[in-house]
Every structure is written in structure tokens, then in C-alpha cells.
Amino acid sequence: MATHRNPLIIGAGPAGLTAALELVHRGVVPRIYEATEHVGGLARTPTAGQWRADPGGHRFFTQHEEIMDLWKELLPHDEWLAVPRRSAMLVDGHLVPYPLLGRELVTRLGFRSGMRGASGLMWSRFRRGMRAVEKEQTFREWGIEEFGKHWYRIFFDGYVRKTWLADPDSLSSDWANQRIKPIDWRRAGKRGDADDDVFRYPRLGPGQLWDAAAAALTDAGVTPSLNSPVVGLHHDGRQWNIELQNGDIAAGDAVFSSMPLQLLMHMLKPAPPKHIRAIAGTLRHRSLITVAVALSEHRDIPYNWVYTPGADCRVGRVQNYLRWSPALAPEGFTGTYLGLEYFTLPHDDLWLADDETLRAIVERDLQVLGVGDSSVQQLMTIRSQYAYPIYEAGRERNVVRIRDYLRENHPGLHPIGRNGMHRYDNQDHAMLSALRSVGRYFGEKVDPWLVNTGLGYHETGLLRS
Ligand SMILES: Cc1cc2nc3c(=O)[nH]c(=O)nc-3n(C[C@H](O)[C@H](O)[C@H](O)COP(=O)(O)OP(=O)(O)OC[C@H]3O[C@@H](n4cnc5c(N)ncnc54)[C@H](O)[C@@H]3O)c2cc1C
Incomplete structure (x- = not known):
């Protein structure tokens, strides 16, 4: 039992709750402070009477056995649904299945559009083949290269403008390979017959899992403090002190923070150097x-x-x-x-x-x-x-500089999760970053910042019963 440890956790979303579960598993009792009145963060299930909603449409899939095992441990088998993935894009009044299937593309939108798309794609591929060196691309460059000009324009340009609220020329493409599946030319119109087209889903929405995690923690003597926004964070040379909105102070030997990274850097004391604060201020x-x-x-x-x-x-x-x-x-x-x-x-x-x-x-x-x-x-x-x-140009470099600053100056402060590390994480990545950070807290040579850095397509996972 590592009883001399008394870590603090900011946020009771997937990352914060996973960090707490892992700490408890290793014999440590953390304290969790959550700003809102609920656990689950972005992956909660808001309710109104008997109506439940999912804020984002949370597909549960992962390529990591340890995450799958944790999910299964928290919720019994019959509370998980296996849901076939079926998405479509509404274009000119037509529903076109997504991820894009080659055959659908050349038939659903009419012959002319199909031919324009196919020739645009061939031209883009030809140009890619001629390119001498790999270079960093904007989302628009990436999209045209991947889908050809016509299909990029009708499927992705407007969508990215609407969802990312930015010009595709100002966005870097580093998330796109992970999130946007290339056109599938092999399976002629068949869907739902492969493992990767089925995801898991808690019967009562994503928050059911996180309510179960909170209940497991309560059973272990760790009840998240809700309605407890953290407004200050101070290292006094000996220990960490976090200040809550109601004026209370909690002290601990380490902090796992899933709050937005730029807010963390803003409230950190002693204040980081001006250039680090300026970089943090660019994260949106x-x-x-x-x-x-x-x-x-x-x-x-x-x-x-x-x-x-x-x-x-x-x-x-x-x-x-x-x-x-x-x-x-x-x-x-x-x-x-x-x-x-x-x-x-x-x-x-x-x-x-x-x-x-x-x-x-x-x-x-x-x-x-x-x-x-x-x-x-x-x-x-x-x-x-x-x-x-937001993945703006320069984001990666800026986040790395903040990471390096924290590592060097505050090794006991562990940013975790999607906003904590300012990364486009799914739940499993947020959870893994928490597990790796706890490992690091115990002196293991693991790097939580390496989670979710692979460039390959991420949207599929293990499916085991
Ligand atoms: C539209 C949408 C769709 C998504 N779809 C999927 C999907 O299909 N599959 C999937 O796996 N993931 C999906 N995700 C991602 C998933 O929601 C996140 O990966 C996950 O919730 C991240 O967990 P987290 O704990 O890092 O952060 P969060 O869920 O953001 O939790 C952070 C917690 O910290 C609290 N907090 C913040 N500041 C403070 C403070 N100062 N003091 C105390 N508490 C604080 C917040 O209130 C929150 O509860 C989706 C997200 C969105 C937005």
C-alpha cells in the first residue's frame, strides 16, 4: 500500500475517473473535484424525465485490450448493445452512405457527378504520385489529394467549414488520417458484415458507463466532489494546493488534470514564463x-x-x-x-x-x-x-512546448485526457492517457503523450464478446 500518496484529480470525465480507478487499484485514495453536477464530462447522458440524450453520439470502440477489459468490468454484458454503424451524408437531397463506398459514389449522385468525381480522383492520385517529397498539408490539400476535387468539395469542404468553423486552408490535416476513412472500393455496396462496422454502446447512453465508474469508486471510498470547480493551482515547493471556487483548499502530492490545458496554464502558480502563457493562450x-x-x-x-x-x-x-x-x-x-x-x-x-x-x-x-x-x-x-x-497550424508544436515546460518544472502535474492535453481524443485515448500518467506517477517509464499519436485510421476497434 502506497499510503503516503494523496493525489488530486481535476474533472470527473472519462480521464479523471479512469485515473481514480487506476489509483485505487494500486492502493492509493485520490480526491476528485468536478466542476459540474454530473460525472462523465462530454460523455455523460443528460436526461429530462425518461428522455435520455447523447451529446455527441459516442461510439465505443478501441484498439486497446486494457480499455476493453475495463469497460467490461464496469458494465455487465447485457447492458452493452452491439450497434451496426450506419452513417450517411445528405448531399443535394440524396443520402450517400459514409464512409464513402466507391460504387455508391459513382451511382447515387447521377452519372455526370460520378464521372466528375472519378476523373478528379484519378488526377489527384496522379499528382500525388509525382510529388517528390512528403510535406505537411492543410486539410484542403489533404482532402483533394485523398478524394479528388469534386468529391472533396461536395462531401468535406462544406462539412469542415460548418463543423470546424474554419477555412480548410487554415486547418492542418493531422487529425484527418485518423478520422476520415478513405473511399472503400472493395466491398461493392455491402456494409455491416465486418467487425469494424459494429460498435458497442451502453443501453442507457454513454454516461451509464461513467455513472458505473463513479459508483465503483464510491464503493472504494472515493466519491467525486461535484459542483466543485477548481479555480487555482499552486505548488508551494513542497506540495500541490488546489483552490476551489468556494474558497476551500485541497493539498496533495500530485495533480491529474483533465481541465482545458490553456485554463490550467492560466491558473498555475508560480505563473509560467510569459512565452509559455502566450502559447497556452493560442489553444482554442x-x-x-x-x-x-x-x-x-x-x-x-x-x-x-x-x-x-x-x-x-x-x-x-x-x-x-x-x-x-x-x-x-x-x-x-x-x-x-x-x-x-x-x-x-x-x-x-x-x-x-x-x-x-x-x-x-x-x-x-x-x-x-x-x-x-x-x-x-x-x-x-x-x-x-x-x-x-481546435487543430490550428502550430498546435502540435505549441502543445509540445507546454508539455516540456511542465515536465521540467512540475513533474507532479499530469495533464490527462482530451482537453487536458488539447488533443482530439476519443474516450479510450483519454482513458489510456490517464492510465499511463498514473504509471508515470509510480515511476514507470511510460509516456502518456504518446497515446493517440499514430497517424493511421483510428475509427475501428477490437470487438470481443
Ligand atoms: C460531438 C462529440 C462526439 C464524440 N464521439 C465520440 C465517440 O464516438 N467515441 C468516443 O470514444 N469518444 C467520442 N467523443 C470524445 C469523448 O467525449 C472524449 O474523448 C471524452 O469525454 C474525454 O474525456 P476527458 O475526461 O478527457 O474530458 P471531458 O469529458 O471533457 O471531462 C473533463 C471533465 O473535467 C471537468 N472540468 C473542467 N474544468 C474543470 C475545473 N476547473 N474544475 C473541476 N472540473 C473541471 C469537466 O466538467 C468535465 O466533467 C466525442 C466527443 C464529442 C464532443
């Missing part, structure tokens, strides 16, 4: 407003997700909740239950819109989606301010 986030809407009429939409790159609607992506889990709606509900995802920036007009304005936008979008005639039975709005770390 996009926010997300998810509007869960239950419509009284049933529409048969054979997809979990529909991406909406067109400029005719403001919504960026639509979740079809009953395809994720029927238990997200009350028993006996026979209508359609959708989650409209609006990508926004903190303080822009959408983020600041009042409920009435937002509802008008939602109703207009439902018309464009072709479901506007059905009456709205239930509506729930979920706001996630720090939803996506």
Missing part, C-alpha cells in the same frame, strides 16, 4: 450545442448519423437516437428521436442564442431534413463549451 476550442428533439411521427431513417454539409441548414450532423439505443426514449414511444448537433464557438451568435431563437433554427432545419411536418413532443438542449480542441 469549438463548442457544441446538441438539441435532442422527439417528433411524434415515425420516420424510417436507416442510419445512426446523418452528416449535413449543405449550406441550406445550420445543423452539422444529426443523430438518430433510437438506432443507438431504444432505451434513450421512454418505453412505448413510437415517433422519431433526433439529436441535432450545432458546432459553434464560445461567444458567437449561436452560442449566445436564447431558447426561442435556437428553437426557430431547429424548426427550420427540421424542414430541410424533411421531418418538419411532425409535431415536437420533447426538446432538450445540451451545451458543451469545450467540445473540440
Whole structure:
């Protein structure tokens, strides 16, 4: 038992809770401080009566056995659903299955569009073949090279502008290889028959897993302190002191922080040098407003997700909740239950819109989606301010400089998770970074910053029963 240790954890999302579970596993009792009134962070399940919603559409998949084992340990087998992955893009009124299938591309959008796309792709591939050296690419360059000019324009340009709220020329492409699957030319229109087209999903939404994690921790004597925002962080030369909004101070030998990295650097004392604070100030986030809407009429939409790159609607992506889990709606509900995802920036007009304005936008979008005639039975709005770390040019270099500064000056301060490390992490990456950070805290030679740095496609995982 390592009883002399008393670490503190900021945030009870997947990373913070995983760090706590691992510490408990190794005989250490941490304290967890969570700003909001719930655990699960971005992967919580907000509720309104018997309605449940998923803020982001959380597919559970991983390439790491240790994460899969932890998920299985926390939730019993019959609470996990195996859900076939079915996504589509709404382009010019047509639903085109996504990830893109070669045969669908040349047939669904008409002969002319198909030919334009195919010749654009061949030309891009020819040019790639002629390129003498590998170079860092913007998202637009990457997209045109990968999909050809026509298919890039109709599927990705508008979508990236809408979801990333940035010009594709100003975005680096380093996340794209991990997240965007190349066109599949092999399987002629067949889907759902391979392991990688099925993901796991907790019956009651993603937060069910994190509620179970919190319950396991409570059983072990570690109950996260909710409604406890951390507003200050100070190393006094001997130990860490974190200051809570209510003025309380908690002291410990180490801190695992899943709060946004730039906020951490801002509240750290002694204050980091000016250039490090300036770099931290450049790290930005996009926010997300998810509007869960239950419509009284049933529409048969054979997809979990529909991406909406067109400029005719403001919504960026639509979740079809009953395809994720029927238990997200009350028993006996026979209508359609959708989650409209609006990508926004903190303080822009959408983020600041009042409920009435937002509802008008939602109703207009439902018309464009072709479901506007059905009456709205239930509506729930979920706001996630720090939803996506923005991948601007220079982000990687800047984050590395902050990492190096912290390593050298504050080895007992461990940034973990998606916003903690300012990375486009899925839950499993956030969890792994927490596990590796705890390992480091115990003196193991592991590097949490190496998690989620592979350049290959990430969106598939192990599937074991
Ligand atoms: C739209 C969307 C879709 C996604 N889809 C998937 C998917 O399909 N599959 C998947 O695996 N992952 C998905 N993710 C990613 C997943 O949500 C994250 O990887 C995961 O939630 C990260 O966990 P975390 O603990 O690092 O961060 P978070 O979930 O952000 O948790 C951080 C916690 O810290 C708390 N906190 C912040 N500041 C403070 C403070 N000052 N004091 C105290 N507490 C604080 C926050 O309130 C929060 O609870 C998606 C995310 C989004 C936004």
C-alpha cells in the first residue's frame, strides 16, 4: 500500500475517473473535484424525465485490450448493445452512405457527378504520385489529394467549414488520417458484415458507463466532489494546493488534470514564463450545442448519423437516437428521436442564442431534413463549451512546448485526457492517457503523450464478446 500518496484529480470525465480507478487499484485514495453536477464530462447522458440524450453520439470502440477489459468490468454484458454503424451524408437531397463506398459514389449522385468525381480522383492520385517529397498539408490539400476535387468539395469542404468553423486552408490535416476513412472500393455496396462496422454502446447512453465508474469508486471510498470547480493551482515547493471556487483548499502530492490545458496554464502558480502563457493562450476550442428533439411521427431513417454539409441548414450532423439505443426514449414511444448537433464557438451568435431563437433554427432545419411536418413532443438542449480542441497550424508544436515546460518544472502535474492535453481524443485515448500518467506517477517509464499519436485510421476497434 502506497499510503503516503494523496493525489488530486481535476474533472470527473472519462480521464479523471479512469485515473481514480487506476489509483485505487494500486492502493492509493485520490480526491476528485468536478466542476459540474454530473460525472462523465462530454460523455455523460443528460436526461429530462425518461428522455435520455447523447451529446455527441459516442461510439465505443478501441484498439486497446486494457480499455476493453475495463469497460467490461464496469458494465455487465447485457447492458452493452452491439450497434451496426450506419452513417450517411445528405448531399443535394440524396443520402450517400459514409464512409464513402466507391460504387455508391459513382451511382447515387447521377452519372455526370460520378464521372466528375472519378476523373478528379484519378488526377489527384496522379499528382500525388509525382510529388517528390512528403510535406505537411492543410486539410484542403489533404482532402483533394485523398478524394479528388469534386468529391472533396461536395462531401468535406462544406462539412469542415460548418463543423470546424474554419477555412480548410487554415486547418492542418493531422487529425484527418485518423478520422476520415478513405473511399472503400472493395466491398461493392455491402456494409455491416465486418467487425469494424459494429460498435458497442451502453443501453442507457454513454454516461451509464461513467455513472458505473463513479459508483465503483464510491464503493472504494472515493466519491467525486461535484459542483466543485477548481479555480487555482499552486505548488508551494513542497506540495500541490488546489483552490476551489468556494474558497476551500485541497493539498496533495500530485495533480491529474483533465481541465482545458490553456485554463490550467492560466491558473498555475508560480505563473509560467510569459512565452509559455502566450502559447497556452493560442489553444482554442469549438463548442457544441446538441438539441435532442422527439417528433411524434415515425420516420424510417436507416442510419445512426446523418452528416449535413449543405449550406441550406445550420445543423452539422444529426443523430438518430433510437438506432443507438431504444432505451434513450421512454418505453412505448413510437415517433422519431433526433439529436441535432450545432458546432459553434464560445461567444458567437449561436452560442449566445436564447431558447426561442435556437428553437426557430431547429424548426427550420427540421424542414430541410424533411421531418418538419411532425409535431415536437420533447426538446432538450445540451451545451458543451469545450467540445473540440481546435487543430490550428502550430498546435502540435505549441502543445509540445507546454508539455516540456511542465515536465521540467512540475513533474507532479499530469495533464490527462482530451482537453487536458488539447488533443482530439476519443474516450479510450483519454482513458489510456490517464492510465499511463498514473504509471508515470509510480515511476514507470511510460509516456502518456504518446497515446493517440499514430497517424493511421483510428475509427475501428477490437470487438470481443
Ligand atoms: C460531438 C462529440 C462526439 C464524440 N464521439 C465520440 C465517440 O464516438 N467515441 C468516443 O470514444 N469518444 C467520442 N467523443 C470524445 C469523448 O467525449 C472524449 O474523448 C471524452 O469525454 C474525454 O474525456 P476527458 O475526461 O478527457 O474530458 P471531458 O469529458 O471533457 O471531462 C473533463 C471533465 O473535467 C471537468 N472540468 C473542467 N474544468 C474543470 C475545473 N476547473 N474544475 C473541476 N472540473 C473541471 C469537466 O466538467 C468535465 O466533467 C466525442 C466527443 C464529442 C464532443
